[in-house]
Amino acid sequence: MVKTLITCDCLGSQTIDAKGLAETTGLKVPKPCSALCTTQIDRAAAAIEAGEAIFSCAQEARVFEELAGELDQPAPPVLDLRDRAGWTADDAPTLPKMSALVAEALLPATPDKSVDVVSEGTCLILGAPEVALAAAEALKDILGVTVLLDQPAEVPDTRGFDVVVGALRRAGGALGQFDVVLDRVQTLIPGGRGGFAFDAPRDGAQSQCDIILDLSGNTPLFPAPEKREGYLRADPGHPGAVSAAILAASQLHGVFEKPLYIRAEPLLCAHSRAGQTGCTRCLDLCPTGAITPDGDHVSIDPMICAGCGACSSACPSGAVSYDAPPVDQTMRRVQTLARAYREAGGSAPRLLVHDAHGTEMIALSARYGRGLPADVIPMEMAAIGAFGHAEALAALAAGFATVQLLPGPHADLDAMEAQAALARALTSDRMVEVLSIVDPDALSDHLFEAVVPDAIAAPVAPMGTRRQITRQSARALHPGDDTLPLPDGAPYGAVLVNTDACTLCLSCVSLCPSGALGDNPDAPQLRFQEDACLQCGLCATVCPEDAISLQPQLDLSDRALSQRVLHEEEPFACIECGALFGVKSTIDNIMAKLEGHSMFNDPDKLRMIQMCDNCRVNAQFHSEANPFAGKERPRPRTTEDYLSKRRDH
Secondary structure: OEEEEOOEOOOOOOEEEEEEEEHOOOOOOOOEOOOOOOOOOOHHHHHHHHHHHOOOOOHHHHHHHHHHHHOOOOOOOEOOOOHHHHHHOOOOOOHHHHHHHHHHHHHOOOOOOOOOOOOEEEEEEEEEHHHHHHHHHHHOOOEEEEEEEOOOOOOOOOOOOEEEEEEEEEEEOOOOOOOEEEEEEEEEEEEOOOOEEEOOOOOOOEEEOOOOEEOOOOOOOOOHHHHOOOOEEEOOOOOOHHHHHHHHHOOOOEEEEEEEEEEEEEHHHHEEEEEEEEEHHHHHHHHOEEEEEEEEEEEEEEOOOOOOOHHHOOOOOOOOOEEEEEEHHHHHHHHHHHHHHHHOOOOOEEEEOOOOHHHHHHHHHHHHOOOOOOOOEEEEEOHHHHOHHHHHHHHHHOOOOEEEEEEOOOOOOOOOOOHHHEEEEOOOOOOOEEOOOOOOOHHHHHHHHHHOOOOOOOOOOOOOHHHHHHHHHHHHHHOOEEEEEEOOOOOOEEEEEEEOOOOOOOOHHHHHOOOOOOOOOEEEEEOOOOHHHOOOHHHHHHHHOEEEEEEEEEOOHHHHHHHHHEEEEEEEEEOOOOOEEEEHHHHHHHHHHHHOOOOHOOOOHHHOOOHHHHHHHHHOOOOOOOOOOOOOOOOOOOOOHHHHHHHHO
């Protein structure tokens, strides 16, 4: 069944080419309404009852959802054509842009993954008595409250909540599963006449709670405190902030869905090997502390992860990837937008990636200002930090002329700038930029005044992992180029070996997490496949001769996809059996160093160094000073021995 796109020109304030949209999208597009949400609501009801309808007004999504409920029908999907494309000061045709936005909306959605978090409402309140006790009084009928005071104080003669005295040594966890450790803890003694007293202090008390309400005004208990679910913090000197925090705490009782933002593949992780640290990119970026070292790989606590996406953008191996939505879904959106725009007659579109804050800026600019230019296609992402260099290259290779990122106030700008800089290095300074703009009118002015470069002449749609997409996109953007130099810290590059220092011990091979370094079982060789190298630095760290260094670059030629020999030497033949073992230069160096040594005065001992394992063991066994020899075994006693002994007696 062909879906129907229900459009509205919003009281004639925008122009919609219904016939053109029908041709470019393949949908049924009736004549646009003018007041679909009010006087023409009957047309909306008819479309909902007919089913398979898409509404082009996101502003009134609630109205259409309520209408569907009254008609006992599922809520219709909506998309925003007006703010993102219809309301604009640009005189250029908007059909290509609207067609692209419709095509993107038709992509199948990926179901969200989540886990249930249960909060029973146990709340720990921190702060001075005058603030913390007042907050406890307000929450005692809703939550199970415990107040932690730094020093003994006069407490109200109520048992509606608990009061303890002590110092918080450590806190961990998130909503529904906080763990706290307290020192010099004194609990309240409820018996006796007069005011309540406290018992003797003790250290190391452990407890759990579901919510922490921090009104202490001290340093936050957690990094990125605003992203730690269940941890509410307010300035005790600001009554409005305290009231808001108390209200928020009162709502954190029940069962909540915690999104699972990240998918992890520990076997691909290049964090460390054999106790040596390699890649730390995700550890360096995680704002909440959800990522911690765990042996050879890292561990991600999904309860602490806030879903910023920075780890996914920076991970060189794909061990960590964003999953809400998955990376391949983002790639499909980018390619669909570019393809639909071109097929509708447009050329050289610009991609504007933004989050929910950017959506609001675009809406304000459209309603009160110039809106977006007709060639700027906005793409909203829940976590803009997940849009890294691979996604930017994929967009440029798909036919976008520029890629611009509009982060909200809580985005990690340093991480985004690093990814944008890497993208520019991979595209020879094509326009990939992070916009530090907070004013809607300034955003419009910047986009309208920008000089738009040409897009790629032959767009491609690369597939595979983020590394594979990066390589395919870079080749499309640099036809004929061989190697792209990259800045230090880039996850692509070569391994350089000082052949004069390398002894072919192959320690680097045994610890390479991606298999980029390999050996040859039939010859003393160190082999390397550049496409697999993550530039984690483990090989340089473990090399006992300091013979290895890294060279950030992206080799666009086919030689990067196959192994090449970095260092090889002549093998040494066993002087007894002729079997090849070891490296001739290494054996010669050992012979030269041991010649004249007191323990190797015997020529036969020196010759053993030139033997393979089997021949060396055989030579030692038959030598006069056989290290395997034991005492002479006693001769077995026979019947004749016993009879002879009896005759002697």
